[in-house]
Amino acid sequence: MDNALQNFKETILKEYPRMGMDDTFKFKCYSDISCFNQCCRDINIFLTPYDVLNLKRKLDISSTEFLEKYALMPIDKNQQYPIVMLRMQDTDEKQCHFVKEKTGCSVYENRPWACRMYPIGLASPPEGSSESEFYFLMHEEKECKGLQEDKSWTLKEWIDNEGIERYNEFGELYKSVIQHSFFLEGNQLNTQQMDMFHMVCYDLDRFRGFVFDSTFLERFEVDETRVNKMREEDEALLEFGYDWLRFSLLKEPTMKMREEAKAAVQAKAKGDNKQ
Numbered sequence: 001m002d003n004a005l006q007n008f009k010e011t012i013l014k015e016y017p018r019m020g021m022d023d024t025f026k027f028k029c030y031s032d033i034s035c036f037n038q039c040c041r042d043i044n045i046f047l048t049p050y051d052v053l054n055l056k057r058k059l060d061i062s063s064t065e066f067l068e069k070y071a072l073m074p075i076d077k078n079q080q081y082p083i084v085m086l087r088m089q090d091t092d093e094k095q096c097h098f099v100k101e102k103t104g105c106s107v108y109e110n111r112p113w114a115c116r117m118y119p120i121g122l123a124s125p126p127e128g129s130s131e132s133e134f135y136f137l138m139h140e141e142k143e144c145k146g147l148q149e150d151k152s153w154t155l156k157e158w159i160d161n162e163g164i165e166r167y168n169e170f171g172e173l174y175k176s177v178i179q180h181s182f183f184l185e186g187n188q189l190n191t192q193q194m195d196m197f198h199m200v201c202y203d204l205d206r207f208r209g210f211v212f213d214s215t216f217l218e219r220f221e222v223d224e225t226r227v228n229k230m231r232e233e234d235e236a237l238l239e240f241g242y243d244w245l246r247f248s249l250l251k252e253p254t255m256k257m258r259e260e261a262k263a264a265v266q267a268k269a270k271g272d273n274k275q
Contacts, residue, residue: 012123016136016239019120021156027105027119027135034174036143037104042094045086047071049201050170051112053234056204058110063205070097080188081178082156082198086112113171116162119147120155127184170235173242174201180250193249200241204234207241219261 019025027038047055056066067073072085088094098107105111119138125131135155139147159165189197199207210216219229222240229236246252257265 017175019135025063026152027146028151029146033145040096040099045114048086052202056109058107062274063203080183083203113167177245182250
């Protein structure tokens with residue numbers, strides 16, 4: 001994390017008021033406001049797996065194509081797992097690919113969690129803190145004239161109006177992986193595990209092939225109803241993917257291998273030990 005971002009996070013934790021669901025704020029964004037589209041330029045937007053799912057579906061392209069065209073995957077030597085960011089246009093203004101000058105966001109109904117949350121933020125206290133996550137108003141966004149409008153919201157009204165609850169539900173599933181004790185203890189994934197994590201979370205169409213175009217379902221017990229739902233719904237496949245990561249990478253008993261497959265693995269292990 002760079003110093004500016006770290007300093008901003010520390011300022012939020014120390015100084016920003018915590019918001020409850022009944023707390024109010026004022027905000028309104030519309031095409032005639034003087035700063036329209038300015039917040040969509042030269043900004044770091046981290047994409048959640050559910051963001052990628054919804055964006056690739058809106059654009060009617062595969063997850064692989066979306067990642068190639070519209071995403072960045074920063075790599076750091078201390079990185080514990082893959083992350084994905086929205087790629088800005090390669091121009092001086094570095095504007096979002098999906099923003100149109102007069103009409104604004106062209107993927108508005110499927111815009112990422114961070115975009116639909118604005119001007120509300122969500123902060124996570126440091127590990128070991130007794131405080132839980134909290135919402136806050138980005139009140140120092142001085143270039144945003146929408147914060148000077150008279151439209152009043154409670155936090156609950158905003159979350160309901162922006163369709164955030166569904167994103168939060170999938171966010172909690174994602175957190176069940178990235179906030180696992182494995183990562184909290186400072187462990188890192190190896191290269192092969194990194195690729196598996198990236199495929200499951202972000203390249204969902206590649207993960208679909210991993211499940212359905214291989215012997216995967218012959219080796220693991222998966223309820224037929226769930227299998228059929230995974231074939232039809234991206235959301236169901238992503239939920240299954242989190243179970244798979246917790247089993248394959250984090251060693252949780254979230255899946256069960258078929259007995260014949262287990263026997264084959266044990267036999268192979270014995271053969272390898274004899275060599």
